Amino acid sequence: MIDTRINRRSVLAGGLATAGLAALAGCTPAQGSQTTTLQFWHLLSGGDGITMQGMIDRINAAHGGFHVRPTVLAWGAPYYTKLAMAGAGGRAPDLAVMHSSRVSGYVPGGLLDPWDLNQLTELGVSESTFTDPVWNSSVVDGEVYSVALDAHPFITLYNTEICEEAGVLNSDGQLMRPDNPEDFLEMGREIAGVTGTYGLSYGFIGDGNQMWRLFYTLYCQHGQQMTFPQGGSVEVDGDAFVAVLEFMHRLVDGEVASQRGTIDAAVAEFAAQRTGMHFTGVWELPPMQEAGVPLGATMIPPIFGDEAVYADSHSFVLPHQANPDQQMRRDTYTVVAELLKNSITWAGAGHIPAYLPVTENEDYAELTPQAEYAEAADYLVYDPVAWFTGSGSNFVQQFGQIVGSAITSGSGYDQALEEFRRYVDNLLAQPNPANPQGGRS
Template identity: 80%
Template structure:
């Protein structure tokens, strides 16, 4: 019997312990005085941290002329604050990981250096080796400022045994993908009849990021995209905004999903096999496999017509250095190319490798259920570009504060839209704090 007390913290505990062991295992003897040390900052812990350390170990084992020395910093605001300070002072590491959604806010202040396309191309990395959404997310003002390692979309995990009993699988044994809300709601109720609890696990209470991930997926399924023009006013479609909130309210009816579920309770419920579907990030897949769940995975169905998958990417950036060592920088390009070319193991953590030659390998096609949602890479939608958006930002938490009550109560949608517009417009009127030259007339 599976422990129903499982939650994200307990799931990650084993990964963190393994990360410590991997770090020890990755230690190498003292480097030669001729070896160049490359400082590499990132914010990945748990299973992701273990996987990345394995890739770094491979790179170090293949090169004697340089050694990558990773430093793991706390996820979220602490990481981005320290990275911006390092870039502003010109004393940054040779390489760092950022979420693609955060990169545009760092470029105007000169906190990042652009990638040299010719150098990358010589190493087999160019626009043709990424999907259009991934490549476009890396370009700011016509220059490439990040190189994506992956795409980590918001998807639907599903329990194959429960969903089969509920008649929710197609002839290939994959989850049905209704093209309208009503059919999906009915499917979830059929699944709830099998579990005796809920059809869907989706937690959002107190978590603006969770609300935003699902909301923006639904919003973009309407064929709409929000735009946040610098110094202007937010462009948002009223009908798509309200319809997305109404959908989220209907989910939380106590039968389809819990009325006041949190992300931890949703993870625990699906791991305990008391629901058939789980809306979550791809990073939860390994934990569910470890918990013994017979798990499949797919893109969230196109309820409102268009395939759209909210996502972000872990991407490599060159933090600004006032006087970069050109040899070290050359080695840094080699490191990134090597990490991309060995990223099949990264897919085991649930992420979609951004480097297309990896997803085209027969070995990737055999990796299930990861390969079953690889097509999501062609339908990714990232956060609206602005200095204040992106993973771990205050923006997503404030969004949760604005729409949380309407989602629970089923009323006040228009007021929420008015508050959202006002909030975003107030930010658009402010200068980018990362840009020392930024001013508003």
């Protein structure tokens, strides 16, 4: 098993290196009177950016009639601002990547065009080729406005050697998955008894993203999801809200996890094999493999009963064009279909390919530990739909400000709930700023 994993990783690493070289050579389209250029904006950097460029290079090499020209922009608010301005100002690219959680905020203002389901189906892309949570995240007001490339959930990485010594692996050699808070905390203490430090690495101090990812996973494990109706009041289960904050405080008790854990400290201590578990996104998988951690991965256990996995997706969207060239649109559909069908490469970065024929293939089943959490795609929960939520938004940072002191101090849970209600209700009373027509959305 170990040799197989190393060989596969070596192949993937070699492929990324080749892709990086190809990117340097592939920036200029082949010249020809029939070649058109498809402008493609995305926010993928680092290893993800190199992998995407390699996938684009292969498509460009296979097609003489068009050339995909990517433009990489900085992740976060600047990217989404530029994309909105391009759509509103008639300077939109042919294709772009958005996080699924941001799409609903762009639809009411006419900043995105819907996908033609007939054209997608002709290319082998349809509702049946995605899990229900992934497909549903693409639908806004009954139309499909995004096509997901992946799902990148918040999961548990674990050190197989430390966890075996602690006696917390099952008969299949995988991490046990307690279904109640007490058993999970006890498992953390068992691991801490082996490491001499903590059982779990979880960075949250000063990081609203990290607090929200874990909080919403655990909140939805109660069988609840929040609803943010525009112009109305937030729908939130107060008991579940408080129960999760209470548990998160107990989690960071100085034994199970650090009371002052930052994301950088959590990554460093798990990579150094000083803890046995790590709550993090799948994007941390490749660095841990490179650090030599004997690695397993699984969904966060159903601590409050239900399976639920907080996630987002990198998704393809069609920025609005008043008069799109129909041939270029057809070529754009072809590009997306081919990126989906060849997304086994994308899985090397830890992401779960959204296109089911890829994850159901035996090649994917051989990926370790990616295949161990592939079922997470059936239990994904995305951010509550609203113009102000989603990846790179201010919402998650403000959430961290609201609940941070309650998590660290173990008090003020009810006050945090009421402050959260006021904060969200105030946003719900405001119009969507991405809607150039004004009004509520």
